[in-house]
Amino acid sequence: MNKIFEKGGKLYWLHSSVDAFETFLHVPGTVTLKGSHVRDAIDLKRLLILVVFAAAPAALFGMWNVGYQHGLAMGQSGVHILEYFWFGFLRVLPLYLVSYIVGLGIEFASSQIRGEEVSEGYLVSGFFIPLIVPVDIPLWMLAVAVAFAVIFGKEVFGGTGMNIWNPALLTRAFLFFSYPNYMSGSECWIAFKKGEVAAADAFTGATPLALDGATAQYGTGFWDLFIGTVPGSVGETSVIAILLGAILLLWTGIASWKIMCGSVLGALFVGWLGNISGVTDIPFYMQLLYGGFAFGTVFMATDPVTSCQTECGKWIYGILIGMLCVVVRLFNPGYAEGMMLAILLLNTFAPLIDHCVTSVHVSRRLKKLNAA
Amino acid sequence: MSDIIVLKQGLDIPCSGEASLLVSKSMSPRSVAVQPDVKGLLPRLLVKEGDHVLAGSPVIADKKNPDILLTSPVSGTVSQVVRGDKRKLLAVLVEPDGKREYAAIDTSDVKKALLASGLWPLLVQRPYGILADPELTPKAIFVSAFHSGPLAACTEFTLGGEVAMIQKGIDALATLAPVHVGLDATRPDSPFAKLTGCSLHRFKGKHPAGNVGVQISHVSPILKGETVWTVSLAGLAAIGKLFATGKYDVRRKVAVCGPAAIEPSYVETYPGTPISEFAAFYGGYAEDIRIINGDILSGTAVGPDGFTASDSDQLTIIREGKDKELLGWIRPFRFNQFSHDRSYFSWLIPGHKWDMDTNLHGGPRPFLMNENYYAKVLPMDIYPVFLSKACLAGDIEKMEKFGIYEVLPEDLALCEFVDPSKNYIQDIIARGIDLMLKEMA
Numbered sequence: 001m002n003k004i005f006e007k008g009g010k011l012y013w014l015h016s017s018v019d020a021f022e023t024f025l026h027v028p029g030t031v032t033l034k035g036s037h038v039r040d041a042i043d044l045k046r047l048l049i050l051v052v053f054a055a056a057p058a059a060l061f062g063m064w065n066v067g068y069q070h071g072l073a074m075g076q077s078g079v080h081i082l083e084y085f086w087f088g089f090l091r092v093l094p095l096y097l098v099s100y101i102v103g104l105g106i107e108f109a110s111s112q113i114r115g116e117e118v119s120e121g122y123l124v125s126g127f128f129i130p131l132i133v134p135v136d137i138p139l140w141m142l143a144v145a146v147a148f149a150v151i152f153g154k155e156v157f158g159g160t161g162m163n164i165w166n167p168a169l170l171t172r173a174f175l176f177f178s179y180p181n182y183m184s185g186s187e188c189w190i191a192f193k194k195g196e197v198a199a200a201d202a203f204t205g206a207t208p209l210a211l212d213g214a215t216a217q218y219g220t221g222f223w224d225l226f227i228g229t230v231p232g233s234v235g236e237t238s239v240i241a242i243l244l245g246a247i248l249l250l251w252t253g254i255a256s257w258k259i260m261c262g263s264v265l266g267a268l269f270v271g272w273l274g275n276i277s278g279v280t281d282i283p284f285y286m287q288l289l290y291g292g293f294a295f296g297t298v299f300m301a302t303d304p305v306t307s308c309q310t311e312c313g314k315w316i317y318g319i320l321i322g323m324l325c326v327v328v329r330l331f332n333p334g335y336a337e338g339m340m341l342a343i344l345l346l347n348t349f350a351p352l353i354d355h356c357v358t359s360v361h362v363s364r365r366l367k368k369l370n371a372a
Numbered sequence: 373m374s375d376i377i378v379l380k381q382g383l384d385i386p387c388s389g390e391a392s393l394l395v396s397k398s399m400s401p402r403s404v405a406v407q408p409d410v411k412g413l414l415p416r417l418l419v420k421e422g423d424h425v426l427a428g429s430p431v432i433a434d435k436k437n438p439d440i441l442l443t444s445p446v447s448g449t450v451s452q453v454v455r456g457d458k459r460k461l462l463a464v465l466v467e468p469d470g471k472r473e474y475a476a477i478d479t480s481d482v483k484k485a486l487l488a489s490g491l492w493p494l495l496v497q498r499p500y501g502i503l504a505d506p507e508l509t510p511k512a513i514f515v516s517a518f519h520s521g522p523l524a525a526c527t528e529f530t531l532g533g534e535v536a537m538i539q540k541g542i543d544a545l546a547t548l549a550p551v552h553v554g555l556d557a558t559r560p561d562s563p564f565a566k567l568t569g570c571s572l573h574r575f576k577g578k579h580p581a582g583n584v585g586v587q588i589s590h591v592s593p594i595l596k597g598e599t600v601w602t603v604s605l606a607g608l609a610a611i612g613k614l615f616a617t618g619k620y621d622v623r624r625k626v627a628v629c630g631p632a633a634i635e636p637s638y639v640e641t642y643p644g645t646p647i648s649e650f651a652a653f654y655g656g657y658a659e660d661i662r663i664i665n666g667d668i669l670s671g672t673a674v675g676p677d678g679f680t681a682s683d684s685d686q687l688t689i690i691r692e693g694k695d696k697e698l699l700g701w702i703r704p705f706r707f708n709q710f711s712h713d714r715s716y717f718s719w720l721i722p723g724h725k726w727d728m729d730t731n732l733h734g735g736p737r738p739f740l741m742n743e744n745y746y747a748k749v750l751p752m753d754i755y756p757v758f759l760s761k762a763c764l765a766g767d768i769e770k771m772e773k774f775g776i777y778e779v780l781p782e783d784l785a786l787c788e789f790v791d792p793s794k795n796y797i798q799d800i801i802a803r804g805i806d807l808m809l810k811e812m813a
Contacts, residue, residue, distance in 0.1 A: 019735075029694040031730040035781070035798040036788040037668045037690065038387070041709035041716055043734025044792050047741070050715050117735045161738030161793070252714045256744070309742040309757060358755060362773050365753060369593055 016111040020118035044120055050252055051124045054245035055299055059131055061241040062234035063088035066135050069190045069231050088135075091191045092234055095130035098139050102146045103129070103167075110155040121160025121167075121305075122150070128168035128299060131235025132292060132340075133175060135191045137182055145174040165347045166306045169296075169340055176340065189231035225289035236295040239288070246298040255302035258311060262318020263297040263325075264288060270326040279330050287326050296325070296339035306347040310357040317353055321346050376557045377590050379577030379751035383712050383786050385522040387668060388725035389636050389689075391627040393529045396637040400470070404446050405454070405463040405644035405679040406431045410493045412502035412809075413440065415461045423450045428475035428489055428620030431464050439506060442682075443490025445622050445642040447473040463644070463679060474619040482544045486611065489620045494607035494683055498588070498600050499777035500805050510549045510601045512592060515542075517564040517605055518556040520582030521667040523636075525627035525685045527605050528562055530638065534609045535563045541612030542570050549601065554587035564605075577751060579669075585783040589752045594777045606685050626680065628653045630668070630689035631727040632661055643682045647674055654689050662730055664688040669785035670798060693731025709733070712749075712790055737793040749786040754778065756787045760797055763804025768811055771804055781805075 032039060067084030071077070103126045111118040129146060149170035154163040176183045224230055228238025236242075249255035271284030287293065301307060301321050308317040321342045328338025408415035414435040419425060425444040434440040446468040454463040479485040483506060486492045495504035495513075504510075518527050531538065542551050546569050553567055557576035565572065573591050575581045584602045594600055603611070610622045622643055629636040633653050641649070647663055654661050664671035665681040668688050672681070680687060710718045710726040718724070739757055746756040754775035762770035781798035788797035 028732075028735065029696045030732040030735070031692050031694060032732050033796065034673065035670065035796050036785050037662060037664055037671065037673065037688075037730050038385070038728040038789065039731070039733050039794065040713065040790050040792075041706065041711040041718075041733045042713040042790070042792045043794065044737050044740060045734065046715050047713075047792050117737070119737055121740070159738070161740045253745075254715075256742075304742045304745075305740055307742070310755070311744055358758060358774075366595075369595055 014112070016116065016118055017108050020108065020111070045123075047254055048120050048124045050248065050254060051299070052127045054248040054254075055124075055127055055131065055235065057241040057244045058235040058238060058295065059092075059127070060085075061228055061238040062131060062236075063092050065228060065237055066091050066191050066234060068229060073190050088191070088234075091135050092130055094139055095133065095135070095137070095142060095234070096126075098142050099126045099129040099146055102143045103150050106147060106150045106155065107159075110151075110159060114159065116159070119160035121154075125150075125167040125171075128235075129171050132168060132172050132233045132295065132300075134183060134189055135234050136189075137175065137179075141175060141179055141182065142171075145171045145178070148174045161305055163305060164351075165344055166300055166303050169300055169344055169347075172340055173344055176337075189233070222286070222289070225286070233292065233295075236292040239294045242294045242298050249298065249302065254304075255298065256304075256307070256314050256318075258314040259302050259307055259318035259321075260297055262315045262320075263293075263301055263322035266319035266322025266324075267293060267326045268322070269319075270323045270330070274326070274330050287329070290329070291337050292339040293325060296343055297322070300339075300343050301346075306350060308350045308357075309354050310361075312361075313350070313353045313357045316357075317346055317350055320349075376574045376576050378557075379575060379581045379586070379590070381748050381751040382520075382578030382580060383749045383790070384520070384578045385669070385728075385789065386710060386723075386725050387522045387631060387728045389629050389631040389633050389727075390523050390725075391525070391629040391633075391636040391638055393526060394637050395625060395640050396635070397639045399639055399641035399645060399649055400468065401641060401645045401649050403451055403465045403467050403646060404444070404448075404642045405465050405646070406442050406444055407463045407644055407679060407682055408432050408442060408461060409682055410496075410503050411500075412497075413442075413493060415442075417453065417461060417464070419450045419464065421450050421453060424448070425450060425466060426473045426475040428477055430490065431466070432461070434503070437506065439487045440492050440503065441487065441490045442493060443475070443620055445620070445644065447471055474621075477614065477618055477620065479615050479618055482547050482615075485614060486544075489614050491607070491611050491614055491620065491622075494610065495601045495603050498585070498594055498602060498780070500809055501780040502809070504601050505599075508599055510599045511594075513545050513549045513551045513601045513603065514554070514584050514588050514591070515551065515570075515603055515605055515608055516554040516582050516584040516587055517562070518554070518559070518582045519667075519686075520556075520577075520579040521669055521686075522579070523627070523629040523686070523688060524582070524667055525625070525638070527564075528559065530625040530627070530685060531605055531609055532563045534612070535566065537609045537612035537616060538564070538605065539567055539569070539612065540616045541608040541610075542567060544611060544615045545603070545608070546570065552587075552591055554582070554584065554591075556582070580783060580786060581751065583783055585778065585780050586751055589754075589778050593753075596772065596777060598777075604683055604685075607683055624685055626684070627686045628689070629686065630664075631729075632691045633689040641680070643680055643684070645680045647676050647678050647680070647687075650687065651676075653687075660692045660694065662690050662692050664690070668728065669789060670782035691727075691729040693729030695731070697731075713792075732794055734792065734794050736795065739791075739795065740793050741791075745792075746787040746790065749790055750784065752778065752783065756784055756797070759804075760784075760787075760795070760800050763800045763807075766804075766807055768808065771808065776801075776804055776808055 064085045066088030103122045107122045149167045153167045153170040157163050226239045267287045271287040274280040308314045324342035325338040415432045416435045418430050426447045428443050430441040431444050432442040444466045448466045448468040451467040452465040456462045477489045497504040551570035553570050555574045557574035580586045606624045613621045625638045666684050743757050759774040781801045784797050
């Protein structure tokens with residue numbers, strides 16, 4: 001690092017930012033001070049860039065789907081796949097720009113204030129945020145929501161690693177409650193150009209969840225939902241693209257399979273209860289394909305910072321998320337999307353679950369040892 | 373024959389530079405240092421420069437308990453008293469006269485003999501890893517008969533010929549408390565399997581299976597209010613020699629190893645040998661070399677003007693990793709770096725030994741990954757991240773709850789190695805232990 005950025009230098013106050021760019025370019029020549037004199041080559045940058053890689057299929061599919069849904073709504077046909085993708089790419093790019101410029105700006109500023117190195121946590125949050133919002137969201141709203149989530153969801157707690165709630169989901173929750181008109185209904189999930197109106201004979205573009213299941217006109221078939229050719233938030237529609245990401249996350253061990261399995265089991269269980277009790281006639285397995293369930297289970301619930309730390313806690317946490325998500329869907333038609341609320345609620349309770357698990361573990365162990 | 377205790381968690385770090393099983397040199401150093409490097413010992417100097425001492429003559433005493441002595445390993449003349457900041461006593465140098473004269477030590481009472489001979493400080497008391505208190509009667513005394521750490525000395529090679537002495541040592545210590553010995557289950561014909569008068573436990577697993585702390589936690593975990601003592605196998609052999617011959621003889625084989633060591637092999641020498649005597653192994657002194665007393669995970673770095681530690685049989689020499697690596701973290705392969713994590717591909721080349729250096733491979737961050745990421749290299753029934761965070765917060769109650777009594781920093785060394793947030797976990801635990809000592813005093 002240049003001398004003026006070092007302690008005592010004129011521009012020392014900028015050292016966090018300079019350091020961030022420097023370590024982005026190369027692994028620094030820092031050596032261990034003591035203790036373990038050698039270290040594993042793994043660092044947070046590597047772990048988090050892998051999460052971004054894992055979410056990339058969902059993002060790429062999402063961009064294509066934005067174009068495809070637009071085409072359907074306009075009654076177009078015979079459009080080249082790349083044209084769809086290009087349309088979607090141009091619509092999603094501004095969301096990414098806003099997400100990263102606002103989020104990273106705040107992140108850099110707060111690291112500077114704290115005098116710490118800039119953490120790469122927002123690399124992932126910023127990648128997720130455009131994937132879980134409607135593509136037509138006004139950019140200023142997104143900017144406000146990102147600023148809220150990063151400042152009040154993360155920086156006030158001390159930055160990456162200290163936050164209670166998943167910052168990406170907090171962004172969505174902020175939008176959901178502040179600007180409900182833009183976050184629900186049948187219009188917002190499809191991108192329209194200024195002045196465009198859906199072709200008269202085109203389908204209404206509501207997500208399956210907003211259409212009361214059985215009466216949906218299209219896009220509720222198993223394969224449509226599995227492949228993801230339905231309207232919805234940018235990255236959440238394609239279960240198969242999300243599964244590709246899940247494989248990478250599970251293979252590298254970054255995400256916990258216990259949370260993912262727990263969430264799936266919980267959702268299936270409540271969905272099945274709903275079936276046999278007659279609350280809903282949506283087949284229970286379809287709950288896994290609707291809305292943001294898959295995206296939430298794979299990428300949001302498994303966030304290592306805001307999920308449970310203990311192995312037993314991860315099961316409880318995952319199962320409760322799955323159950324709660326479907327409960328919200330079945331009993332609260334006002335909030336069609338239960339996943340976001342379920343995860344945020346369980347984020348809040350994760351430390352409590354951990355506290356209970358560790359307390360039980362410690363007291364049982366003491367009892368065993370005293371008896372021995 | 374005891375059952376085998378299988379430890380699933382752990383990690384063997386494939387570092388290059390293992391010492392070949394031969395003694396390349398039997399050293400007669402120009403001077404030998406007596407160092408008060410035992411935690412909890414407040415040194416008081418008993419000699420002055422120019423004094424003549426015998427092997428086993430007291431040089432330093434503990435201020436709190438004057439019965440605890442550090443003695444000279446050789447006979448000769450006190451040549452220098454090395455002091456650091458604020459006149460802190462660092463070492464007393466003794467120039468050997470080459471005669472090997474031993475001070476007479478009465479071995480009729482085990483405790484008195486250990487204290488008078490200067491072997492007492494080899495006993496480490498847990499919790500906290502401090503100088504053993506002679507007034508206490510511990511629950512048990514634990515010895516690990518093998519090392520599992522990276523490039524560690526092979527105890528069968530260094531001490532396989534001294535089984536009779538080790539047996540004497542066990543017989544002596546068994547009069548103080550029951551002795552437990554941890555054996556390597558993969559070596560059923562190990563000479564140490566024939567030891568008697570102690571409980572033998574066999575451990576199978578990756579590092580840290582050979583750490584005595586891990587073995588204790590599987591045999592008889594330390595509860596609040598209990599104490600156990602531990603002693604190294606080389607220390608046990610020295611204790612045996614004292615009771616067999618009446619002499620203070622701590623000469624031992626030391627593995628000189630590491631990726632930067634030239635022709636790594638064993639040497640026979642005294643603890644407290646000046647590092648400069650090892651110049652042949654590191655080719656004089658180069659700035660970009662780090663010399664470590666102990667292993668790369670939990671040893672302490674010494675400069676070329678330092679000395680080998682009082683109770684270590686390993687000296688590791690590695691390169692300082694000051695080079696910057698362009699876009700290292702995003703490069704898909706990076707086959708020259710070892711990582712236990714599947715995000716890299718070093719798992720594709722099993723058996724490869726890596727030329728490791730001291731690069732941190734990242735910047736310090738708050739804890740981000742959860743328990744299991746660390747717990748999979750820690751075969752103990754504790755939560756490493758919760759314990760570390762309790763130590764950081766200085767919350768005594770939580771530290772107790774999460775098992776501070778059972779661990780020493782070295783037990784969590786692998787957690788520190790794998791940590792992607794690059795925390796100094798051993799240092800965090802050490803500070804937690806210091807806080808416990810202060811609060812519990």
